Amino acid sequence: MTSYHNHYLHVDLSSGTWSTFALPEDVLERYVGGKGVGAYLLALHQDPRAEPFDPANPLIFVTGPLTGTQAPSMRSAAIFQSPLTCLFTDSYFGGFFGQELKYAGYDGLLITGQAARPCYLEINDGRVAIQDAAHLWGLDTYQTYERLRADYPEREWRLVCIGPAGERQVKFAVIDCDPHRQAGRGGGGAVMGAKNLKAIVVRGTGKLSLADPQGFKERVRAALHEMKDNSYIKGFHSGGTPASIPWADAEGLLPTRNFQRGSFPQAEQLGDAAQRERYWYRDIACAACPIACSKLGRLQEGRFAGLEGDTLEYESAAMLGSNLEVGQTDGAIYLGLLCDKLGLDTISAGAVLSFACEAVEKGLLKADVRFGDVESLAALLQDIAARRGVGDLLAEGVRATAAEIGGGADYFAMHVKGLELPAWGPRGVPAMGLAYMTADRGGCHQRAFPILYEAGGETWKGQSYERLSLEGKAQLLAEVQNRLAGLDTLITCDFGRYGLSDQTYLDLLAVATGRRLSLDELYRLGERIWNLTRLFNLQAGLTREEEDLPRRFKEEPLPDGPAAGHRFTEADIERLRADYYAVRGWDENGVPKPETLAALEIKYP
Ligand code: SF4
Incomplete structure (x- = not known):
């Protein structure tokens, strides 16, 4: 059972x-x-x-x-x-x-x-x-x-x-x-x-069996107790993810004007407090989740009065707010709801719109859209969803659009491996840059979030990391990626992980399925999966040259925050990539060595 x-x-x-x-x-x-x-x-x-x-x-x-x-x-x-x-x-x-x-x-x-x-x-x-x-x-x-x-x-x-x-x-x-x-x-x-x-x-009307029903009840109770007093969990419950806006802004990590800057004068308007004041009316939770990180809202007044739906998560608030220089709470909420209704990824949509605004300013694209102009941004979103006019081109994403329009547009096409970057600027947090370069699905902050250790004051295995140093960052990143890929076999929510130890998850797994994994086995499992997806991506044509960052991050120093002045040099990129491949047991082109695959018992289907 x-x-x-x-x-x-x-x-x-x-x-x-x-x-x-x-x-x-x-x-x-x-x-x-x-x-x-x-x-x-x-x-x-x-x-x-x-x-x-x-x-x-x-x-x-x-x-x-x-x-x-x-x-x-x-x-x-x-x-x-x-x-x-x-x-x-x-x-x-x-x-x-x-x-x-x-x-x-x-x-x-x-x-x-x-x-x-x-x-x-x-x-x-x-x-x-x-x-x-x-x-x-x-x-x-x-x-x-x-x-x-x-x-x-x-x-x-x-x-x-x-x-x-x-x-x-x-x-x-x-x-x-x-x-x-x-x-x-x-x-x-x-x-x-x-x-x-x-x-x-x-x-479905069926019921799930459990290997040890009584043990499971006890483990669930213990897990809920473990979450109860955790400060991260309390924060996700009370403020949701937009509570991170002020911190990202202070650290110079908040993408602003297509990642040109890392802080935004109207950031406060995008955070949890402003949204709560103007919009929120109740919490919503996923199945069996005590955190209820998401909030529903209804705009009571102003030009978008009557709009109702989800509040802006951190990523949406930043990508449709600061990154587009939209500093009014209502305007950013309106763009977020439009994305939800049209069925667009708010992260990529924000990056595509900011790319379009900059391309128009540089004379590389003809479109009626401007930073900070909610109406023109909303109209372009509609055109993208309908594949109408220039929207048809932008519907292909920033990488394809930059390649099509040329003129050096790749400089400000903010993606890695074709996936538009999420709302954490990597200048000033080099392991985060490496995380974007190496994430299996492209520029992504959810396969590892080393900002916690570089700028968030957290330690990894008891060790602190100097923010701008490259030393040990590849090892740190690979270990974090392995851990999260292991937890993704259970599909634990990214936020729940802040409140529960990995051992708690394994205890729950054991009483639910009878399967006992040690922590080492969990991380090894993550490493096996990371290599399996690597083999898939290599067959799909991935090359080491694509594991890079947008040129803006290499040529323009970060103008804001405590790490102002930092940029990635070509030597930094080379060093981080080479260190990472070595830590992973991959060759200089990022191909897993036969002995790495053998040790992980990987049989490609
Ligand atoms: S499962 Fe995760 S996303 Fe869903 S409400 Fe809970 S914390 Fe939020």
């Missing part, structure tokens, strides 16, 4: 057929769940050199072994080859969809093929149906949720869907969940749109 089903659903939209499968025991042994199993399935079913929207490409939804249990703050993931980066991508989301999939009897869902016309997938325990979605096509995510709710009124029905941006295969379209949660990064919504798949609804 265990919270694993080892039962996966495969739906082929081309033939309209479905079947189920189990993973070989040795695969579960080696990859556990979540990211590990998703990476394995992607390697098994995806040709890394296929065209981004080839119907044969799979879209995979995976859960973790604790998803659906009362273990606190567990989530789910969408795994696919990103049309934006052409790399392995894992995009995590909260809500209730993954939990319901487990109650329906599945640990994951593999979708291949392409429907002949718009459809949605209905999973009702063991019954699977592909339904016509003509009445949903063209609706935004909020409207789609409302229409489906009318047809599936019982609360147990959970859903994911795409907006107009996903339908038109905008390469940074999200998969919206429930709503209020998104698998945001890398363009999963575009993959779904290419399959003519507008939504998935799922309901």
